[in-house]
Amino acid sequence: MYEKDKYTIWIDPEHGYHIAKAVVERPRSNVQGLQSFRGEIKNIRFKKIDNKWIPVSANLENRFDYNNGHYSNGSYRIKVTEFVFNPDHDARDSFVPDDIKDGAKMLFYIGSPHRPYYPQYIWSREAKFVADRKGRLMRYEPDKGILPVVKTLPTFKMFKLKLNSVQTKDKMILLCFFDINRASQEYAFNLAERASNLAEKDVLVILVEATGSEKKHVDAWAKQHSITVPVGRLFKELLKEIRLAWGIETLPRLVLTDRNHVIIAEGFAFEELEAKIKEANNAKD
Incomplete structure (x- = not known):
């Protein structure tokens, strides 16, 4: 008000x-x-x-x-x-605030509700992150009494990608945010080369150019280096908001989801990837 x-x-x-x-x-x-x-x-x-x-x-x-x-x-x-x-x-608990059940989906719009480029979160009392009203992730501090939420992947449109359900169903998703003009592209090359091996572990590698480069430049980069995995990019007009929402401060940045596309790890080192995948598989079992 x-x-x-x-x-x-x-x-x-x-x-x-x-x-x-x-x-x-x-x-x-x-x-x-x-x-x-x-x-x-x-x-x-x-x-x-x-x-x-x-x-x-x-x-x-x-x-x-x-x-x-x-x-x-x-x-x-x-x-x-x-x-x-x-x-x-x-x-009737008339004046008690409605409790939000674990697993409830929450949307944070970036830009206008007419545009589908927003992160989605799932409410969870056991999460390690909370989101402010702009959808930016913050570390959870229990003494503040804030109930946390866990981020999910609702759509790949925010990365300007069209992936069908056959490609992503029951697959862990590994996102690599990078810059085609900086050293972080070396990590993208590395993951692209390992994509076949990771696919055997039900991990789908997706590269996302995170500096607002134009489509023609990203496509040319992928063609020049024979990249066969999906390569997306962030919307230039919403670059700042999306990077804030995904916690992208430095590149590269890795994000791993489970098979339900709930994010289970963010900002970890490449050397930790195998351990993160193993943890996800153990959690499934």
Whole structure:
């Protein structure tokens, strides 16, 4: 809530002084990519139950304006299907925050909700990382009382790759973020050469150029060096946000997932790769 937010409420004295109409206008937002929001609830219908006026239906309309010039409108009809007078709030845990179950999927948008380039996380109380509202990973500090989440790979679109389920099903994914113009490309060469051996261990190697290089340059690099494994790249216009989300400070950076594509290791050394794969296989068993 900001000081410039505007709330306008109309009261209906004929129906128990309930709200007859309400408008919320937010000229700015703390949601990344969202510029402003307007919501309105109107056409509220009331029904008298036990000599009390109860709102039973209403129209809800909203509009989201995004920083990139796009917008979206929504219109809904809300209907009350059950109303309980004087409920037992203790028994219902009415005022207790809803608990998020382990395994619940969480999305953090980067840019605009109209764009599919976002990291996805899974809620887990036993994880070693937490994510802030911008999707950036931070080390978990139990004394702060924050419940952590574990990052997963929801899509390869954020790497400008199109991989089918046959390629990735039941496979561990090894991501190598690198720079085609720096020494980190040597690590990419090394992994590309080891790809066949790693495939025998159900590990799919994916190289990701992480400096915003153009497609033609990345494709030329892959062709020049006879790279046969998938080679993706980060969106230049969202480079900073995506690198923050993936914790990419220096290159190369390795990321390993299990067969369900839940990330189990990040930022480890190449010498640790075999041990990480072995740990993942032992966990499966």
